[in-house]
Amino acid sequence: MSPIDLYTWKTSNGKKATIMMEECELEYKIHPIDISTDIQFSEDFVKVNPNSKIPAIVDPDGPNGRPFTVIESGAILMYLAEKTGLFLPAEMQRKYEVIQWVMFQMGGIGPIFGQVHHFKRAAKEKVPYAINRYFKECRRLYGVLDSRLEGREYIANDEVSIADFCTVPWVFRHDWQEIDLDEFRNVKRWYDNMMQRPALTRGMNLPD
Numbered sequence: 001m002s003p004i005d006l007y008t009w010k011t012s013n014g015k016k017a018t019i020m021m022e023e024c025e026l027e028y029k030i031h032p033i034d035i036s037t038d039i040q041f042s043e044d045f046v047k048v049n050p051n052s053k054i055p056a057i058v059d060p061d062g063p064n065g066r067p068f069t070v071i072e073s074g075a076i077l078m079y080l081a082e083k084t085g086l087f088l089p090a091e092m093q094r095k096y097e098v099i100q101w102v103m104f105q106m107g108g109i110g111p112i113f114g115q116v117h118h119f120k121r122a123a124k125e126k127v128p129y130a131i132n133r134y135f136k137e138c139r140r141l142y143g144v145l146d147s148r149l150e151g152r153e154y155i156a157n158d159e160v161s162i163a164d165f166c167t168v169p170w171v172f173r174h175d176w177q178e179i180d181l182d183e184f185r186n187v188k189r190w191y192d193n194m195m196q197r198p199a200l201t202r203g204m205n206l207p208d
């Protein structure tokens with residue numbers, strides 16, 4: 001099998017894809033897309049992702065043996081899970097336990113934590129209304145995750161899944177969010193446990 005082309009950068013969404021590649025022991029080639037240079041808007045990259053965002057993959061051995069492009073980190077995780085038969089159960093109930101928590105990350109954690117990073121750290125003008133609005137929702141989401149993890153080792157089922165992989169890189173930035181993980185003890189236990197996984201930590205550190 002030819003390596004999968006992965007277009008990515010060292011951000012929370014980018015790390016989801018490298019974690020999955022490492023956890024599935026897939027052969028892949030990283031094409032670093034340094035989004036601080038606006039290269040994501042170049043003609044070449046727009047051909048890969050018309051939405052100019054990382055991560056994106058091109059699988060040379062896609063469905064029907066033809067090259068296939070996948071954008072959106074959640075879809076990339078599901079695609080690679082289905083391709084390898086790993087980290088997304090086939091049985092319907094267990095599968096949708098995973099998918100709903102992937103959607104929770106994609107529709108809740110990602111966009112809200114991203115706004116916290118922006119308004120607390122990146123924005124030149126500090127806007128109290130925006131900081132408070134997104135920080136409050138960020139704390140609420142940590143609370144939801146903490147309740148979900150009460151008495152559970154993993155987010156979705158009793159085994160690790162893509163729901164865990166997509167959430168770790170956002171919790172990794174708890175210091176940026178000014179969240180004290182000691183206040184969310186179940187999240188902290190789960191996060192510390194996840195960070196013991198050698199493949200996951202390799203993925204977290206890519207691209208160099």
Ligand SMILES: N[C@@H](CCC(=O)N[C@@H](CS)C(=O)NCC(=O)O)C(=O)O
Nearest residue numbers: 011012013035053054055072073074
């Ligand atoms: N929903 C998308 C979001 C991807 C996204 O926002 N990627 C950011 C980096 S974390 C990006 O490429 N930003 C470049 C830009 O906005 O110009 C996904 O999950 O893949």
